[in-house]
Amino acid sequence: MLDLLHRRYAPLVVSLLSLVFTPERPTVPVADAHTEIGDALDQLRAQGYEFRDEGARAIPEGSARDLCRQWADVGWLIRRIAEDDVEVYQLSAHAVGALEVAGRAGGTRARVSESRVRTLLDAVEHLAQDADPDVLARMARLDGQIRRLQAELDRIQRTGLIEDVPDEVLLEEAENVLHLVRELPADFARVAESIKAMQRSVITGLRQDERPSQEVLREYLERAEHVSESTPEGRAFAGALRLLGDPERMDELSDHLDVVLRHRFTERLPAAQRGELRDIARRIARGVEEVNRTQRQASTVITTQVRNHDPLRDRQVDELLREVMTGLQTWVPDTRPGQEVTPLRRLPLPEVGNLRRTTNDLRPPQPPAPLTEWDDDALTPDDDSREWGGPHYAPLTEHLYSLAADDGADLAAVFASAPAEHRRPVDLLGLLEIADRHDLTETDEVAYVEAIRPDGTRRRFAFGGVTVRMKEDTDD
Template sequence: MRADAARGRIRLSSSPRLEQGAKTLSEIAGRLAQIREAFERPTLALLSRGKRGPVVLAVLMSSFSQNQDPVPAEQLHAQVRTYLAELAAAGEEVPDDPPRVLCRRWVKEQWLVLAANEDHVEEYALTSHAQEAIDYVKRLSGDRSMFSQSRIKTILDAARRCANDANPDREERVRRLDDEIRRLTAERDRICGGGEIEIAPDDRVLEEYLNLRDLIAQLPADFLRVSEAVKAIQRVIVGEFRAEGRRAGHVLDLYLERSSDLMTESAEGRAFVGAVELLRDDRLLKELRDDLKTILEHPFAVAVTPAEARDFRNTVIAVRHGMGIVQEQRRRLSATLRAHIARHDALRERELDEALRRCRSELASWMEKSGPRSRAGIALDLPSLEVAHLRQRFYNPGDHIPPLPLADTQAEAADPTSLEELRRQGGPDLGALRELVTAAVQELEAVSAGEVFASAEAGLRRPVEVFGLLHIAAATGAKELRDSGEADLFEAVRPDGTRRSFTTTRTVFTHEQLGALEAHDLDRQS
C-alpha cells in the first residue's frame, strides 16, 4: 500500500510538469506556424529573397514614383531592362530573364498588379505588399523614431482619448473635461501675464518629427490595401453576375453590404473614411498645413533634406492622392455593375450563355497552366461549305509589274530646324525665371509678376513664359491682390517678333517666396 501510495504521489506530482511541457510544445508549435504563415506573405517573401531581394526592391523603388502612379507595361519593361543593365555593369548579380518575364513573375508573387486602364492600355502598379516592403526599407535606412518622450507622450494621449471615448460614466467625463479646462486656462493666464514661452529643444522636436513621419509613411500602404479590397469585391460581384445564380438585386445588396463592412470594420477602411472627413474640412486642412509649416520652420529642420521636407510638407497632397486611388477603384466597380445591369437581358438564349461561361472558365484554367506561345488543341468541328460554283480568274502578268521608282526629292527637302529654334518654340524656362524672381526680390524686397516679366530680356518674354512665371507664383504662394483692383500687364514677344498683351490679377513676390523657391524643385514639378 505504501508503494502504491508512493507511486500515486509520483504520478500526481509529475502530471503538472507533463501538462506544462505539453503546453510549452503547443505554444512553440503555434508560434512556429504563425511565423511560417507570416513568411509566406508577399511582403516578407520580398524582404527574404537573399541576394535578389535588394535588387528587386531597388528596381521597384526606381520605377515607381512617390505617389505610386501606375506605369504602362512597355515603359516598365524598358525601365527594368535599363536598371538591370546598370546594376550588372556595376558588378551586381542580376536575373537573366527578360523584363517581361520578370514583371509577370512579380505579378504572380503579388508585388505588382497588371490591369488595363480605360484606354485599354496595360499598366503595372505596386501592391500593398510591395509598398510595405519599401516603407520598411526606408524606415531602416533613414532616421527612425526611437523610444523617447515624444513616443511615450503619443501613447499617453492616445490612451487618454481612447479611455475617454470608452468610459460611459458621465461624471468621469465631466471631471476630465474640467481638469483639461483648468489646465489650459492656467497656461493661457500664465502666457497672457508675461510668462516665458519655452521653445522645445532641437532633439525633442526631432523626436516628435520622426514619430509623426513614421505615422504619415504608413498611409500609402493603407490606401493600397483599401484599393485591393475593393478589387476583391469587384471580382466577387462580377463572378456572381456571370454565374447568374442570383438576381441582380441580390448581387447589388451583396455589393452594398461588403462595401459597408470594408469601410467600417477594417482598419484601412476607417483610415480612408477619416481621410475623406479631413479633406472635406477646409479649416482642418488649413490647420494641418500651418502645423507642418511651423514644424519645418524650427531650427532642427536644417538637418532635414529638401526631399524629406517636400514630402513632409506635401502630406495633404499624398492623402488626397491615396484617396483618389481608392475612389477611382470604386468608380470602376460602379461602372462594372452599371454595365452588367444595362446589358442583362432575361430573354437571352440561356444555352448559349451557359456554353460561353464554360468556355471562359476553361480558358481561365488553361491560362493559369500554360506558358508563352502555348497552343490549345481545339476541335472546331465546323461543317464543310457546299458551294455549287466559284468564280475563277485567269493569271494576268500585268498584276505583278512593279511600280515606277519614286522620284528623288532630297534636293527639295527643307533645311533642318536648329536647336535654338526648337527651344524658342518650347515651354517656359523655369530656371531662368526663378533666377529673375530671386534677383528682383533681393533688389526691391517686393515686386509684382508683371514687373519681373518686364525686366526680362526679349528671349525670356515669350507668351509661354507668362505661364511659367504664374506657375512659380502658385508654387511659392505669392500673394494675389484680388480686392485691390490692380492688375499685372504682360507685354509678350513671340519668336517671330510679333507682340501680344496679357492681363492678370496683380501678384506680388516677397522674401517669403525666396525660401519656398529654395525648398521646391520647380523644374521637377513642371
C-alpha cells in the first residue's frame, strides 16, 4: 500500500483505479479495463500531459495493457477467471487500502468528536466486560445498566418527550459511521487474499510430494473443509460473520439506516456520503459474498488437486511450462508488435528406433472342429434333464380327472396325492394352470403343500385354497 502511495505516478494510479473500480463494480473485465484506462490516458495526453513532464503533469509511458500488467506484477491488481469464464481484474487488499487512505485524505477529515470518543469508550468497556471473569462485578455492571435504562424509560413515560440531539452531533456520528464503513472493503479483501494465499501454499505442498500420500490427503482435505479457520484473518471473519449472518440484525440495520436517512440532518451531508450511508448493508453483503466465493473456489481447487494428484504428471506439466516460458523469452525480444506467427501446420513425426523385421505366420488359421450332431429324441433313460423342465401336463391332467371329475376336490389334496416325480414346484404351477381352465372355486383358507425337487430337496409352499371340478366335455 505504501509502495503505491509513494510512487511517482501515485496520483494518476489512484485516480484511474478509483475511476474504474467502484463499490458497485468490484471486478471489471480485462478488455473493459484496458479500454477505459486507455481512453483516460488519451484524454490526458490530449490535454498536454506527457511522460517527460515533472510533478503532477507526468503520466507513465506505455499502453493501458502495459500499465495493467505492471500493476498486476507489483500486486495492486489481481487477475482471475470469473464464474462466467470471463477474465477480470480485481483490486488487491493493498490497493483497496491505498484508495481508502486517499479517499479519507481527500474527503471529510476525521475529527476528535463526542461520537468517536464514545465509540472508543464503548469498545474499551465491552473489552473489559469480556475479559473480567468476576461474576459479582458483571452483575453489578448489569444492575447499573438496568437502573439507567429504567430511569430513562420512566422519564419518557412521565414526560412523553425525547431529548433532541443537535444536528451537529448527528453529523459527527454519521461521519464516524462512514469512517468505520470505509475500512470494511479492505478488511474483506485481506480475508479473501489470505484464503488465496493458503490455497497456493496447499497446492504447492501437494505438488512437491515430500510426504506420504495418505498424510497429505488427510491434512489437506481437512484444511480445505475448514479453509476459513486456517488463517488469522479467516478466524476473525468467521467471528464477524456470526453477527453479519444473522438476518434479524441485517433487517435491523436496514431499518436504522432508513430512520437516519429520513432525518433532516442528512440534507447537510454531501450526496456521496448519503449514498454511502444508503449502501452500507449492500456493501457488507457484497463483501461477505466475495469472501464466501473465494472460500468456495479455494475448496474446489484444493479438493480437485487432492483427488487428481499425480506427481509424475505434475512434473511433466511443470517441465512443459518451463519450456514454453523459455521459448517465449527467446522469441519475444526479436519480434515486433503485430508480427505474424508461423502456425504449426503438422505435428512432429515420432522418432522410431527400430521396426519389426519378422512377420507373423502367413498360413490361414485352421477352421474349428465341426459341431457334434445332437438328437433331441435320442435321450437315454438316465438323462434327468427332462426332470428339471416344465410341468408334466398329461399325467397331472389324468390324475386331476381321477379325483375331481364328479364332486370336485381340493387342489392341495390332489397335489399331495400325486406321485413323487409329479410333485415338483413347477408341477404345482402346472396343476393350477390346468384347474384354471375348468370349474375352479376359491376358498377363504390358506393351503400348504410340500414339493419335491428332482435332487430330493423339499420346498413348502402356501397359496389361497381352491377346489376344482373337472368338466366332462373339455378338450384338455
